[in-house]
Amino acid sequence: MPSPRFLRHPVLFVLFGATASFCTYACMNAFRRGITATAFEGLVFAGVNYKIWLVTAQVLGYATSKGLGIRFVSELTPARRAATLIGLMIVALLALLGFALVPAPWNIPLLFLNGMPLGMVYGIMLGFLEGRRQTDALVAGLTASFIFAAGLVKTVGLTIRDSWGVSEFWVPFVTGSLFVLPLLVSVYGLTLLPPPTDEDRALRTERRPMNADERRTFIATFRPGLVLLIVSYVLLSAFRDFRDNFGPEIVRATGLTNPAVFTQTETLIALGTLVMMGSMQVVKDNFRAFRYLNGLMLLAGALVGLSTWAYQQGLLSPGVWYTLVGMGIYMAYVPCNGLYFERLVASFRYVSTVGFMVTLADWYGYLGSVAVLLYKNFGQPNISYLSFFIYAAYGMAALYVVLVAFSFRYFRKKYRLYREEAVAAT
Numbered sequence: 001m002p003s004p005r006f007l008r009h010p011v012l013f014v015l016f017g018a019t020a021s022f023c024t025y026a027c028m029n030a031f032r033r034g035i036t037a038t039a040f041e042g043l044v045f046a047g048v049n050y051k052i053w054l055v056t057a058q059v060l061g062y063a064t065s066k067g068l069g070i071r072f073v074s075e076l077t078p079a080r081r082a083a084t085l086i087g088l089m090i091v092a093l094l095a096l097l098g099f100a101l102v103p104a105p106w107n108i109p110l111l112f113l114n115g116m117p118l119g120m121v122y123g124i125m126l127g128f129l130e131g132r133r134q135t136d137a138l139v140a141g142l143t144a145s146f147i148f149a150a151g152l153v154k155t156v157g158l159t160i161r162d163s164w165g166v167s168e169f170w171v172p173f174v175t176g177s178l179f180v181l182p183l184l185v186s187v188y189g190l191t192l193l194p195p196p197t198d199e200d201r202a203l204r205t206e207r208r209p210m211n212a213d214e215r216r217t218f219i220a221t222f223r224p225g226l227v228l229l230i231v232s233y234v235l236l237s238a239f240r241d242f243r244d245n246f247g248p249e250i251v252r253a254t255g256l257t258n259p260a261v262f263t264q265t266e267t268l269i270a271l272g273t274l275v276m277m278g279s280m281q282v283v284k285d286n287f288r289a290f291r292y293l294n295g296l297m298l299l300a301g302a303l304v305g306l307s308t309w310a311y312q313q314g315l316l317s318p319g320v321w322y323t324l325v326g327m328g329i330y331m332a333y334v335p336c337n338g339l340y341f342e343r344l345v346a347s348f349r350y351v352s353t354v355g356f357m358v359t360l361a362d363w364y365g366y367l368g369s370v371a372v373l374l375y376k377n378f379g380q381p382n383i384s385y386l387s388f389f390i391y392a393a394y395g396m397a398a399l400y401v402v403l404v405a406f407s408f409r410y411f412r413k414k415y416r417l418y419r420e421e422a423v424a425a426t
Contacts (some may be wrong), residue, residue: 020186023145023183023185025142030144030156040167043104055246057111058374059370061112063115066360067411074123076209081127084193085121085124089117092176093180095116097173100172105171113214123362125190126358129338131201132208133200133203136281137341140277143330144274150244166356185293212403216354229361229403230364236332236336242373242376248262249386251409269323273330280343297404298405300329302401309394335357
């Protein structure tokens with residue numbers, strides 16, 4: 001299908017592409033995050049809180065999907081992206097319908113089936129956006145959506161439960177159903193984006209599907225730096241997921257009770273992150289942009305630890321602290337969901353696909369999220385969600401900064417060798 005003529009204009013192309021990707025991924029979050037608005041207070045099975053069962057099942061499904069997606073996403077052809085996206089999200093919504101119809105605790109596996117298809121959505125969407133001069137701005141719009149949508153879906157879910165009189169078991173399905181039509185429209189918008197131009201490929205390197213041998217070669221080429229980066233990402237992902245899944249419990253323990261607090265805080269975080277990530281568009285030199293991204297990630301890790309310390313000292317209100325921690329999380333998390341790898345492969349002129357790398361990192365990240373959930377329930381069952389979150393903030397911040405610093409040190413040294421070899425070859 002030919003692209004509309006107005007998409008030839010660079011500004012209109014960025015605005016249209018960022019909006020389409022923002023809306024598509026926000027709709028996906030409605031199919032996944034509706035469960036976070038529920039509490040299921042008093043429900044316990046086999047000595048484990050029912051909501052922990054649900055969140056763990058969903059995250060396990062998401063992690064399993066990421067593992068399968070390492071191959072599936074990296075080999076998916078452009079022609080199949082849109083139909084695959086819609087099909088995956090329909091399966092996820094049907095699983096939520098089953099969750100509402102099947103009595104507890106037998107409906108727990110349906111949350112696993114809900115998470116299974118959704119884990120591949122982000123990697124597939126990156127295929128529409130990567131390898132372009134405007135990729136930084138496009139991915140900024142995409143990543144802003146999962147920050148904003150995390151708060152929006154909680155607010156929508158709580159409103160459905162409290163104002164519409166909907167049972168907590170039906171809240172996830174009703175929430176997702178409200179976003180079906182916007183999903184179809186926004187995915188159609190993605191299909192209208194033209195493919196990367198020759199100039200895009202010259203500036204950002206050609207992007208194409210990767211087979212198993214190509215994936216193994218890429219990992220072997222950058223293994224030390226990737227291992228350090230992925231370990232840091234596991235810590236960050238587990239911490240972010242805990243905040244998303246148990247945000248209502250954490251916020252309520254601080255004394256905040258307004259459901260709109262989630263939309264308010266996450267909107268501020270999304271706007272701040274959108275501006276910071278979108279501004280990377282003006283940095284043409286790929287390794288310089290890569291260096292800036294690493295610096296931003298280091299500052300973000302420090303922000304999580306310092307803002308938590310200030311909150312405990314009484315220097316920050318609960319709302320400001322929750323917002324600053326979220327800002328730190330997403331300042332670090334967002335680059336690794338596209339821009340970090342986009343600039344990495346462009347710096348080394350490595351023909352590949354960013355979707356593979358993001359999906360690989362996410363697979364380990366969500367396995368880490370499951371480990372944290374299990375540790376909280378069985379290792380620290382008597383600690384409140386708020387106290388656990390505070391302790392985790394300190395530990396994550398310290399380890400994250402160290403790991404990112406050493407990862408960047410490796411890539412900087414490797415890039416210098418790459419440049420020397422390139423000069424010698426000429």
